[in-house]
Amino acid sequence: MNFSEFSFWWVLLLFCVPFFTVRMVAKSFNLWRPAFDAVGLAAMSLILFLNASRASFIVFGVEILFNYFMVKWMLTKEGKQARLIAAAIIIFDVGVLAYFKYLTFFVEGVIGLGTTVPENWEAGFPLPVFNQIPPGVSFYTFQMVAFVVDSLKARRKKPIGLLDYVNFVSFFPQIVAGPIERRSALLPQISSFRFKFTAENWDWGLRWLSLGLFMKFVLADNIAPYIQMDQVANAWLVWFSAFLFTLRIYFDFAGYSFMALGIARVLGVKLTVNFLAPYTSQSINEFWRRWHVSLSTWFRDYVFLPLMGSRKSLAPAFLFVTFTLSGFWHGAAWNFIIWGAYHGALLLLLRYAGRPFNRFVGRYVARPQIVSWAMTFSAVVLGCLFFMETNSGRLVAKIKTLITPWAYSPSNFGELIARFEGGGGIVLLLSLGLAITFLLMEYWAVRQERPEYELFLHPWVSRALLGMTILFAANAPSEFIYFDF
Amino acid sequence: MKNKRLLTWVLVAAGIWSAGFVYNVFIGGYPSWLREMYGRKVALAAEIDQPKIIIAGGSGAHYTINSEVMEAELGVPVINFGTNGGIGLNVLLPSVLDQVNPGDTMLLIPEYPLLLTDDGLDDLSASFGMMIGRPGLGGVPAHDLAHNFLQLGVPSLQALVRTGQDVVREGRFDYYGDPLTQRGDATIEIPRQADWWKMRIRSQVSDYAVERLQQFADEVEARGGTLVLSLPWLYGSTEEETINNVQATANALSEIAVTLYDPETLNIQTDSDLFADTHYHLKISARVLRSQQLVEELQASVPAFQPTASEATQ
Amino acid sequence: MNPTATQSQTATSPVEAIQVWLVQQLADVLSLDPATIDVTQPLTRYGLDSIDAVTLVGDLEDWLDLELPATLLWDYPTISKAATYLVDEFEVTVDASDL
Numbered sequence: 001m002n003f004s005e006f007s008f009w010w011v012l013l014l015f016c017v018p019f020f021t022v023r024m025v026a027k028s029f030n031l032w033r034p035a036f037d038a039v040g041l042a043a044m045s046l047i048l049f050l051n052a053s054r055a056s057f058i059v060f061g062v063e064i065l066f067n068y069f070m071v072k073w074m075l076t077k078e079g080k081q082a083r084l085i086a087a088a089i090i091i092f093d094v095g096v097l098a099y100f101k102y103l104t105f106f107v108e109g110v111i112g113l114g115t116t117v118p119e120n121w122e123a124g125f126p127l128p129v130f131n132q133i134p135p136g137v138s139f140y141t142f143q144m145v146a147f148v149v150d151s152l153k154a155r156r157k158k159p160i161g162l163l164d165y166v167n168f169v170s171f172f173p174q175i176v177a178g179p180i181e182r183r184s185a186l187l188p189q190i191s192s193f194r195f196k197f198t199a200e201n202w203d204w205g206l207r208w209l210s211l212g213l214f215m216k217f218v219l220a221d222n223i224a225p226y227i228q229m230d231q232v233a234n235a236w237l238v239w240f241s242a243f244l245f246t247l248r249i250y251f252d253f254a255g256y257s258f259m260a261l262g263i264a265r266v267l268g269v270k271l272t273v274n275f276l277a278p279y280t281s282q283s284i285n286e287f288w289r290r291w292h293v294s295l296s297t298w299f300r301d302y303v304f305l306p307l308m309g310s311r312k313s314l315a316p317a318f319l320f321v322t323f324t325l326s327g328f329w330h331g332a333a334w335n336f337i338i339w340g341a342y343h344g345a346l347l348l349l350l351r352y353a354g355r356p357f358n359r360f361v362g363r364y365v366a367r368p369q370i371v372s373w374a375m376t377f378s379a380v381v382l383g384c385l386f387f388m389e390t391n392s393g394r395l396v397a398k399i400k401t402l403i404t405p406w407a408y409s410p411s412n413f414g415e416l417i418a419r420f421e422g423g424g425g426i427v428l429l430l431s432l433g434l435a436i437t438f439l440l441m442e443y444w445a446v447r448q449e450r451p452e453y454e455l456f457l458h459p460w461v462s463r464a465l466l467g468m469t470i471l472f473a474a475n476a477p478s479e480f481i482y483f484d485f
Numbered sequence: 486m487k488n489k490r491l492l493t494w495v496l497v498a499a500g501i502w503s504a505g506f507v508y509n510v511f512i513g514g515y516p517s518w519l520r521e522m523y524g525r526k527v528a529l530a531a532e533i534d535q536p537k538i539i540i541a542g543g544s545g546a547h548y549t550i551n552s553e554v555m556e557a558e559l560g561v562p563v564i565n566f567g568t569n570g571g572i573g574l575n576v577l578l579p580s581v582l583d584q585v586n587p588g589d590t591m592l593l594i595p596e597y598p599l600l601l602t603d604d605g606l607d608d609l610s611a612s613f614g615m616m617i618g619r620p621g622l623g624g625v626p627a628h629d630l631a632h633n634f635l636q637l638g639v640p641s642l643q644a645l646v647r648t649g650q651d652v653v654r655e656g657r658f659d660y661y662g663d664p665l666t667q668r669g670d671a672t673i674e675i676p677r678q679a680d681w682w683k684m685r686i687r688s689q690v691s692d693y694a695v696e697r698l699q700q701f702a703d704e705v706e707a708r709g710g711t712l713v714l715s716l717p718w719l720y721g722s723t724e725e726e727t728i729n730n731v732q733a734t735a736n737a738l739s740e741i742a743v744t745l746y747d748p749e750t751l752n753i754q755t756d757s758d759l760f761a762d763t764h765y766h767l768k769i770s771a772r773v774l775r776s777q778q779l780v781e782e783l784q785a786s787v788p789a790f791q792p793t794a795s796e797a798t799q
Numbered sequence: 800m801n802p803t804a805t806q807s808q809t810a811t812s813p814v815e816a817i818q819v820w821l822v823q824q825l826a827d828v829l830s831l832d833p834a835t836i837d838v839t840q841p842l843t844r845y846g847l848d849s850i851d852a853v854t855l856v857g858d859l860e861d862w863l864d865l866e867l868p869a870t871l872l873w874d875y876p877t878i879s880k881a882a883t884y885l886v887d888e889f890e891v892t893v894d895a896s897d898l
Contacts, residue, residue, distance in 0.1 A: 006632040199488055206494050222642050285848045297873075300849065305869040312857035315850040351848055355830070426646045463493060467501040472642040 001048055001176050002135075003259045004216060011051045015044055038163050038193040041267070045172040049136075052176065056134030060170070063096060067144050068165045074148070075157045086152045090145050097141045101133045105332030136176040138329065140169055142298055143180050149302060150183040164191045171269070173260040177253075179272040179294040189269050196268030207457045209262030210466040213473075214456075215255030219438065221474035222431040223248045226419070229389070232397045235407035236416040242385040247435050249384065250279060253292070258453075277442035277452035279380070282372040283354070284346045287380060290452075299326050316351070320344035330387070335395055339386040346379055434472075502638035509637050510616055513648035516637065518663075519569055519609070520616040522547075523580070526669045530564045536588030537562040538783075541581040543570025545596040545717045545765035552668035554776040559783065559790055561590075565669035570596040572613040574694060575605030575623030578701045580613070587709025590789070592745075592779070593701075594715045596765055600690040600734060605697055612637055674769045675762040683722040683755075684764045689733035698741050713787060714738045716746040718775055720764045721753040728753075745782040813892050817882035820862065824855060825878070838878040847872070865889055 001008050019040055026032040050057045067089060074085040098106075107125075108117055122129040147168070151160075167190045174181060227244045231237040257274035264271045278290035288296050304322040308315060320341070327340015362368045385402075389395040401407045420429060441455045455461060509516045530539065538561055540546050546567025555563045566581050577599065585591055598607065606625060611633035614622035621630060663673050698714070705712040716735055721727055731751045738744040746752045754760070759771040767775055783790040818838050826833040829845055836845065842852070852872040860867050863885070868874070875881040885891045 006635070007628065010628050010631060199491055202491055203494075206491075218642070283846075285846075286843070289843065300873070301870060304849070305853070308853065308869075310857075312854050315853050319850055347848065351850060355846070423643075423647055423650055426650070427643050430642060430646065459490070463497045466494070467497055470498065470501045470505055470639055471645065473639050474643070475636065475639060475641040 001052055001172055003212075003256065003263075007051065008048065011048055012044070015047055019044070034194055035192070037195050038167060041190075041193050041195075042163060042166045042170065045167070045170040045175065048172045049170060049175060053135050056136055059096065059100070059134050059137065060140065063093065063140075063144065064166060064169060066092060067148070067169070068160075068162055071148060071151050071165075072159060075151060075159060082152060086148050089148045093141050093145050093148075097137055099127070100130055100137055102332045103129060104131065109332070109334060139178045139180055140175055142295075142302075143169055146180070146298060146302060147183050154183070160187075161191075164193075167193050171264070173264040173267075173269075174271055177256055177260075178292075179257055179260065179274040180298050181272060181294070185272065186269070194268070197266070198268070201265055201268050203459075204457075205262045205264075205266030206466075207262070207459070207462040208258050208265055210462045210469065211453060211456045212255045212258030212260075212262060213469045214465040215251040215258065215438075217255075217469050217473035219431065219435050220248045220251035220255055222427060222472070223251070223435065224474075226424075226428050227388075229394075232394060233401055233407065234412040234415055235401050235404065236413050238385070238398050238401055239381070240416055240419075242381050242388065245388045246279075246381045246384040247432075249387070250275070251435065251438075273453075275452075277439075277446055279377060279439055280373070280443045280446045280452075281376050282369050283376055284343065284350050284379060287376060288343070288347070295326070295329075299323075316348055320348060323347065331390070333390045334392055335386050335390055339383055342383055342386060346383075505638040505640045508640050508645075508648075513651070514640055514644050516609075516612055516616055519572075519613065522663075522665065523568055523613075523617060525665055526564070526566050526568070527584070529665070529667065529669050530566065530584045533562045533564060535562060536586070536590075537564055538590045538592055539564055539566050539581065539584050540592045540594065541566045541577070542594040542717070543567060543572070543577065543596050543599065543765075544763075545570060546594045547669075548671045548674075548761065548766035549594070549718060549772055549775050550670060550779075551769075551772045551776040552666065552670050554773050555780055556668070558777070558780040561790075563668060565666075565671075567594070567669075569609060569613075570599055571607050571609035573605050573607035573610040573623060574599045574602055574697055576610045576613055576625075578697065578704075579619075579622055580617065582701070582704055582708070585705050585708040585710040589708075589710040590713055590787070591705050591710050592713045592715060592783075593698075594717050596717050597686055597719070597734075600694045600738075601686075601688055603691055603693050605693060670772075675766070677760070677762045681720065681757040681760075684719060684727075685722045685724070686719075686727045686730045686734075689730045690737045695737055695741065698738070702742050711787075711789075712742040713783070714742050714744040715779065715782070716744070716752040717765055718752050718754055718759070718767065718771075720755075720757050720760045723753060723755060743786050745779065745786060747778065813886050814882045817885055817891065818878050821855075821859075821878045821882065824858060828855065836878070838882075841876045842872060842878065843876065859885075863889075863891055865891070 003009075023032055023036070023040070026036075046057075049060065070085060070089045070092075074082050074089070077085060107121055111117055118124075151157075164187070168181075168183075168187050169175070171181075171186070171190060223244050227241050227248060228237065229241070231241060254275035261271045261273065272294045274292060274294050276290040276293065278287055281287035281290055299322050303325060304318055307321070308318040311318075321344075323344030324337060324340040327336045327338070327343070330336045330339070358368065358372070361371050365371055385398060386395065389398065419425060438456075442452055445452050445454050451457075456465060508514055510520060511517055530537075538555070538559070540550050540552070540563065544567060547565060547569075548567070550563075550565045550567065552563040552565050564584075566584065568577065568580070570577075572580070574595070577595075581591070605623060606629070610623055611620075611625040611629045614620055614625060615630075615634060615637065620634075625633075663671060666672060702712040716731065716738075721731075728751065731753065735744055735746055735751060759767055759774070761768050784792060822833050822836050822838065825831065825836055825842065825845060825847070828851055829847065831845060847855075853869055856867055856869055856871050859865075859871075867885075867889075871884070872881060875884045
């Protein structure tokens with residue numbers, strides 16, 4: 001759901017006020033059945049989804065029913081038959097995703113490489129072609145696929161109620177952009193769902209929500225307007241924009257994830273903490289343990305490990321393939337594939353060259369962890385350059401600029417400094433100051449081996465974050481980046 | 486005990502939101518500037534106790550008129566009631582209607598977005614209505630009203646930095662630091678930073694706007710006033726599309742009330758040197774030119790202002 | 800692969816035996832001094848990556864002659880937790896002479 005859009009909160013309010021009034025009144029007359037809570041949650045999720053996107057809702061409705069009845073059928077079978085049904089469901093789910101997300105890219109970007117594709121190929125194509133991906137399909141497809149696999153492997157093949165399944169896959173805080181939850185983590189919390197509005201749930205929910213709101217509206221949205229995509233010739237500006245984008249995407253997506261976590265917590269459901277202070281990482285490995293955790297573990301469990309099977313000696317190759325696929329999941333464009341492959345290659349580079357390098361650095365540098373951190377963060381920033389630039393021509397031009405020594409001229413540097421002049425410059429400096437303070441507070445927690453966001457979840461700090469959000473929120477919020485994936 | 490902890494959330498949110506509201510509406514934000522300007526114009530208009538000309542519109546009226554020039558030539562008090570086009574036709578019209586007394590002339594100079602609208606509402610409609618104490622004015626939907634109400638307590642980092650700069654540099658909170666003349670005219674001229682390009686008008690006046698303006702003409706008449714319309718000066722394109730749309734708009738407006746414009750140029754200007762920061766806002770020197778044009782057009786088209794007629798009444 | 804590492808300590812319980820074996824493997828893979836490895840610290844602390852994690856499970860499978868979940872070292876991210884899990888779940892017994 002788009003928490004930055006007022007209409008989400010409005011529809012939520014319009015639903016909740018009458019629903020919980022009726023619930024309260026009915027409870028006082030002893031007319032309320034506990035099962036109505038589960039129905040209420042499903043209605044809430046589906047109405048909010050319908051409000052967010054009608055087209056996506058229809059696709060979702062079809063997928064939900066197909067998956068539910070197929071899994072139900074699968075659970076009555078054993079062995080090979082069950083595996084065949086599972087394969088059919090997964091092929092269907094991934095097929096739907098591919099159709100909505102990758103068709104245009106496949107025809108124009110891949111087939112178009114070899115032959116000329118006619119301008120109006122869409123007209124001759126037997127199915128309608130979508131230029132925009134229905135919101136959420138990338139995320140809920142993954143949750144559905146994981147559910148199929150986990151149900152197949154489950155020791156006890158207990159049948160699942162339709163209502164519980166609907167609540168599992170359509171739970172509104174996380175359906176559109178994750179966290180992608182697993183059967184074992186979410187299903188027990190959501191089966192026979194009951195609202196548990198305890199003071200503790202409210203308090204913790206509001207803490208996470210405040211953290212997410214602050215990251216999104218104060219940090220990400222105030223930085224976003226300064227990212228200049230069209231600066232191609234000035235190496236300093238290319239780096240600087242990539243740096244700003246690196247900050248923005250983290251605050252944007254982690255902010256979203258924490259808002260989801262907070263809203264779910266108010267309802268009494270605990271979701272995965274999807275980010276663990278990724279920019280404190282001192283290696284690319286560590287970065288991937290801390291960045292978009294629910295996606296990384298999904299790829300590990302449902303792509304990397306099954307693809308590799310027992311061929312463990314080929315693990316490095318499969319790891320590379322998995323990362324490239326994960327890049328492709330982010331978007332149907334070459335730059336995302338390059339981004340995925342780049343990270344896969346970095347992991348292998350670190351594995352084979354990183355250890356000797358570390359020993360070397362350790363011998364000559366007093367605090368080698370600073371060197372490791374700086375190299376890791378720079379590598380992530382460079383990766384963000386691939387990630388942010390969907391225009392291949394411009395991406396190539398930017399990379400050329402980065403390797404051209406005279407693109408780093410003093411006059412170009414002066415142009416960068418000029419960005420900080422005037423009122424806009426002060427806003428940028430203050431936003432960067434807040435962002436860097438935020439990252440330092442994360443680093444402090446990591447160093448103390450405390451939970452990454454502990455400082456921000458402190459009762460008074462989180463209230464201060466809410467206050468700062470009210471004061472400093474950008475009044476023109478930008479779209480959540482991950483809604484396009 | 487635990488519920489007390491939840492109460493602190495409410496207190497923090499409500500307290501800081503209220504502080505933001507006070508800032509936005511009363512101290513330093515753009516909304517406060519608009520609210521204050523409107524209030525001052527209401528007060529200035531109230532001081533005039535004889536038939537007058539009220540010039541209404543958005544900033545395309547506010548930054549384009551020299552009331553004193555018009556007043557000297559016409560011999561009738563002129564009050565500049567231009568506010569902001571972003572409040573939308575539905576809010577703009579009722580917010581000026583109250584100023585009409587018997588014998589007044591309401592000269593409305595709407596910018597094109599006000600004329601092309603399909604629902605009469607724009608970004609500032611909801612918040613402006615709330616700020617002048619008439620929430621929901623213009624039929625703003627509940628959803629927008631709630632949204633804008635919430636936003637009235639959110640100043641934004643950008644606005645706070647701007648206020649901070651104002652305080653440091655000029656020792657005051659004014660958003661634009663823009664004092665008004667006794668007749669409500671703007672006294673400053675903001676230079677344009679961006680490059681100039683010729684604005685195109687891609688469609689003609691909407692059916693909605695025609696209907697709403699017709700209703701306004703009737704309302705003004707019911708209060709004993711007369712409505713006169715004028716096309717705004719615009720730094721615009723002279724390509725066929727724009728010309729045709731503006732001409733069609735002028736024709737439609739003429740059906741509602743006397744509509745003032747130069748039939749040669751349709752008030753589309755081709756010299757960007759006349760304009761200050763936007764395609765509508767004029768430089769101070771150009772405001773005199775624009776006012777002289779309005780005087781001539783009023784004298785030519787409205788019987789009450791014909792030189793002989795005004796002499797006859799004396 | 801047969802467990803060939805020689806140990807100065809004597810393992811007394813299966814849990815300890817597996818711990819000793821894992822410490823030795825980790826030290827080999829990451830070129831560390833076995834004495835610096837703390838069995839209660841996350842394996843990633845020592846620089847273990849995903850590839851090491853799956854190959855180590857592969858080696859463990861060979862050594863114990865068992866089929867193990869590939870995510871073992873993610874689900875049980877310290878040597879101590881992994882060893883306890885193996886003994887509890889698979890009732891692994893290790894002959895001390897194997898070490």
